[in-house]
Amino acid sequence: MDSKWIIETNGLGKVFDEVEVIKDCSMHVKQGTIYGFLGMNGAGKTTVFKMLTSLLTPTSGTAKVMGIDITSRSNEVLRNIGSIIETPIFHEHLSAAENLRVHLAYMNKENVDIDKTLEMVGLSSMNTKPVSTFSLGMRQRLGIARAIIHQPKLLILDEPLNGLDPMGIREMRDLFLSLVKNKGMTILISSHILTDIEQIADTIGIIANGRIIDEVSMAQIKSKTSNDSLEEYFFQKMKEELEYA
Ligand SMILES: Nc1ncnc2c1ncn2[C@@H]1O[C@H](COP(=O)(O)OP(=O)(O)OP(=O)(O)O)[C@@H](O)[C@H]1O
Numbered sequence: 001m002d003s004k005w006i007i008e009t010n011g012l013g014k015v016f017d018e019v020e021v022i023k024d025c026s027m028h029v030k031q032g033t034i035y036g037f038l039g040m041n042g043a044g045k046t047t048v049f050k051m052l053t054s055l056l057t058p059t060s061g062t063a064k065v066m067g068i069d070i071t072s073r074s075n076e077v078l079r080n081i082g083s084i085i086e087t088p089i090f091h092e093h094l095s096a097a098e099n100l101r102v103h104l105a106y107m108n109k110e111n112v113d114i115d116k117t118l119e120m121v122g123l124s125s126m127n128t129k130p131v132s133t134f135s136l137g138m139r140q141r142l143g144i145a146r147a148i149i150h151q152p153k154l155l156i157l158d159e160p161l162n163g164l165d166p167m168g169i170r171e172m173r174d175l176f177l178s179l180v181k182n183k184g185m186t187i188l189i190s191s192h193i194l195t196d197i198e199q200i201a202d203t204i205g206i207i208a209n210g211r212i213i214d215e216v217s218m219a220q221i222k223s224k225t226s227n228d229s230l231e232e233y234f235f236q237k238m239k240e241e242l243e244y245a
């Protein structure tokens with residue numbers, strides 16, 4: 001891969017039932033950084049994430065992940081992505097560790113420390129209960145474990161902090177930062193909790209009505225707002241968008 005962009009989309013579009021849900025979406029995610037993807041309900045975040053992970057086929061435009069066109073559905077690329085998209089689905093009758101074992105077999109990975117990964121996300125490796133008994137937060141933690149356990153180069157996390165308690169949110173923020181710093185991963189993350197994104201993101205992308213309306217560094221946002229606030233910046237952009245529409 002020559003480019004510094006681990007994700008690069010150009011004029012990406014998606015039509016559902018003759019409605020253009022994603023329009024001319026151009027985004028640029030730099031390797032080794034955290035990119036916070038923001039937008040109101042229905043703006044198109046999950047749809048973009050699904051196209052990037054080959055769960056949906058774009059209607060127009062191009063997207064490259066690790067330099068490879070996503071429509072090629074390259075196994076090499078897909079093996080190097082870890083993702084949580086909407087609500088993670090598990091084998092309900094299996095334990096957390098067994099779910100991870102199934103995932104690793106599917107990913108063709110061996111010699112991975114399952115217990116260590118469970119502990120990294122705050123789940124006990126001693127818990128052999130089936131996932132059907134898990135709370136929302138425990139399921140989310142297991143989803144994060146599954147996204148990271150095969151040590152992908154790129155994490156695509158759609159609202160991964162949903163349902164976590166305050167301690168869990170802090171632990172996951174620290175985990176994401178350490179994965180980038182110590183394992184060289186790149187993270188594309190969406191969340192409606194702007195204070196969480198503010199604390200970890202290097203770059204912010206804002207999507208409104210299916211269009212990327214802004215791509216800006218967190219440092220620039222801090223220099224542009226009176227109280228260094230991503231929330232203030234985001235509301236200002238949404239206001240401009242409404243006036244423009
Ligand atoms: N399979 C589908 N068929 C038809 N329309 C869809 C489909 N999936 C998504 N949409 C529409 O696409 C638009 C974008 O939805 P998407 O789920 O990508 O938004 P989002 O930004 O992830 O929102 P949220 O913050 O609520 O998760 C919405 O108008 C939604 O109704």
Ligand SMILES: [Mg+2]
Pocket residue numbers: 045046047158
């Ligand atoms: Mg969504």
